[in-house]
Amino acid sequence: MRAVTICSVLLCLLWPVARNARCQGDFTLTYTPFKSLWNPHAVNLSRTVLEDKKASAEIPGKLRGKKVAFYTASVAGRDLLLAMADDEDAKLYVDVDGDGDPFNDKPYRPKGRRSDRFGPARSYGPISVPVGESKGSLSASFHVDTVGYSISRKRAPDLRLVLAGRPMGTVQLGRQTYRIALFDCNFDGRYDEVCDSFDGDYRSMDADCFAIDLNGDGRFYTSKEFQPLSKRIFVAGKCYTLAVLPDGSKVRLRQVQSGLKLGALETQGKGVELLLFTPEVGLVTLHGPRTQWALPAGAYTLMQWHLTLNDETETRWDLYPPVVPERRQTFQIAEGETYELKIGLPLRVETRVSVGSASNGARRRVSVRYRLRGQGGEEYAGRAYRNGRPYRPAQIRFLDETGRVLETGTLKHEESRIEREGERTMYLEGGATTDYSWKVPAEFHGKFCVKIKLFLGPFEWKAEDTWHTID
Numbered sequence: 019m020r021a022v023t024i025c026s027v028l029l030c031l032l033w034p035v036a037r038n039a040r041c042q043g044d045f046t047l048t049y050t051p052f053k054s055l056w057n058p059h060a061v062n063l064s065r066t067v068l069e070d071k072k073a074s075a076e077i078p079g080k081l082r083g084k085k086v087a088f089y090t091a092s093v094a095g096r097d098l099l100l101a102m103a104d105d106e107d108a109k110l111y112v113d114v115d116g117d118g119d120p121f122n123d124k125p126y127r128p129k130g131r132r133s134d135r136f137g138p139a140r141s142y143g144p145i146s147v148p149v150g151e152s153k154g155s156l157s158a159s160f161h162v163d164t165v166g167y168s169i170s171r172k173r174a175p176d177l178r179l180v181l182a183g184r185p186m187g188t189v190q191l192g193r194q195t196y197r198i199a200l201f202d203c204n205f206d207g208r209y210d211e212v213c214d215s216f217d218g219d220y221r222s223m224d225a226d227c228f229a230i231d232l233n234g235d236g237r238f239y240t241s242k243e244f245q246p247l248s249k250r251i252f253v254a255g256k257c258y259t260l261a262v263l264p265d266g267s268k269v270r271l272r273q274v275q276s277g278l279k280l281g282a283l284e285t286q287g288k289g290v291e292l293l294l295f296t297p298e299v300g301l302v303t304l305h306g307p308r309t310q311w312a313l314p315a316g317a318y319t320l321m322q323w324h325l326t327l328n329d330e331t332e333t334r335w336d337l338y339p340p341v342v343p344e345r346r347q348t349f350q351i352a353e354g355e356t357y358e359l360k361i362g363l364p365l366r367v368e369t370r371v372s373v374g375s376a377s378n379g380a381r382r383r384v385s386v387r388y389r390l391r392g393q394g395g396e397e398y399a400g401r402a403y404r405n406g407r408p409y410r411p412a413q414i415r416f417l418d419e420t421g422r423v424l425e426t427g428t429l430k431h432e433e434s435r436i437e438r439e440g441e442r443t444m445y446l447e448g449g450a451t452t453d454y455s456w457k458v459p460a461e462f463h464g465k466f467c468v469k470i471k472l473f474l475g476p477f478e479w480k481a482e483d484t485w486h487t488i489d
């Protein structure tokens with residue numbers, strides 16, 4: 019940490035003074051059920067519940083002698099008891115009235131049967147559970163899907179709770195209209211809970227989510243249009259306070275003109291593009307050529323990152339992480355101070371080589387595990403993108419002491435996942451690199467060297483040759 023020197027130009031870029039007083043207002047939202055549960059946020063909007071063997075309730079006569087599995091889920095601000103019997107009906111019993119007995123409420127019949135990778139799955143609902151005694155306007159609404167093994171096998175299936183809908187509406191900011199939505203991501207029936215610390219896992223967060231269709235294409239992109247609920251949001255370079263009614267029926271947006279406490283973020287690496295989340299202003303995208311940015315003081319989560327540089331012919335090169343981890347890096351920016359984030363160039367290749375033993379007459383194998391890491395230890399796929407297309411994959415060579423090549427191979431990259439907004443890539447994973455296995459010729463003994471070569475354009479990288487021995 020050191021004293022911050024934020025130039026006024028940066029401040030003006032991030033905090034433009036309001037010129038349009040109409041850039042604010044109160045907006046009404048309407049609860050809208052999901053048409054299909056298969057939407058890009060399905061994973062973010064679900065909770066998995068496991069069988070809880072300790073839970074018990076008086077099992078009614080018709081179910082006696084059958085195996086009954088009990089579950090408890092944190093829903094509508096309390097522990098909700100669910101039960102499922104191993105019989106033909108496959109009904110789901112839910113203690114909606116909260117008296118501790120799931121069998122005196124209306125049971126739910128399975129609606130759909132489908133198969134997922136764990137086997138046959140059933141779907142129930144929508145189920146609506148009121149919040150508190152008042153039975154007022156607040157309620158948590160969700161579907162329940164079974165996940166995993168059939169109840170008649172050794173264990174009961176896991177249950178997955180998936181949100182059944184979300185309040186949606188439009189907001190007018192300046193001359194632009196944007197579609198927005200709220201999500202009760204902690205299933206407690208409220209929509210107004212700001213996320214004050216986020217580790218990147220929506221399924222365990224105890225707060226709500228907010229989405230805004232910034233590019234007007236009718237979809238909410240997971241990366242830049244969907245986020246945990248924040249106190250303020252940035253839209254088209256302007257900052258607004260965001261207030262939500264508990265039942266999600268209304269949001270109020272007011273343009274912020276001053277009063278935010280500032281600090282700064284600095285990276286040493288060139289060409290770093292970052293997507294950050296902070297409860298102060300929501301999602302923030304930062305990219306070069308700058309390496310220092312003025313930002314509101316507060317807690318930050320590194321949501322996504324990648325490297326982008328142009329080479330001497332002005333061709334664009336990109337390098338992505340193989341997988342964005344579920345637990346993401348978090349840090350604090352203190353008022354008036356600069357936080358230095360270690361990320362990006364220079365890159366180094368880490369190799370781990372293990373020599374297998376010769377057994378049962380089979381040929382020995384040498385397996386090489388290699389990882390490409392940035393200065394903060396963060397991982398990248400070993401293959402760059404040139405002009406948006408995957409470039410040459412990494413090469414591996416095995417040499418003997420005289421420099422003779424024993425084996426040459428190409429490192430394979432699994433397919434990457436891409437989400438595009440028009441022509442611009444919004445989210446991309448570089449594809450995990452599979453490890454390499456060399457079948458050693460039976461006659462080879464002695465020392466050998468492993469060399470890795472990457473084709474990363476303008477991104478600097480370093481790999482050390484390593485020596486190993488086969489007896």
Ligand SMILES: [Ca+2]
Pocket residue numbers: 112113114115116117118119120121122123
């Ligand atoms: Ca009950």
Ligand SMILES: [Ca+2]
Pocket residue numbers: 201202203204205206207208209210211225226
């Ligand atoms: Ca909530």
Ligand SMILES: [Ca+2]
Pocket residue numbers: 230231232233234235236237238239243
């Ligand atoms: Ca969109």
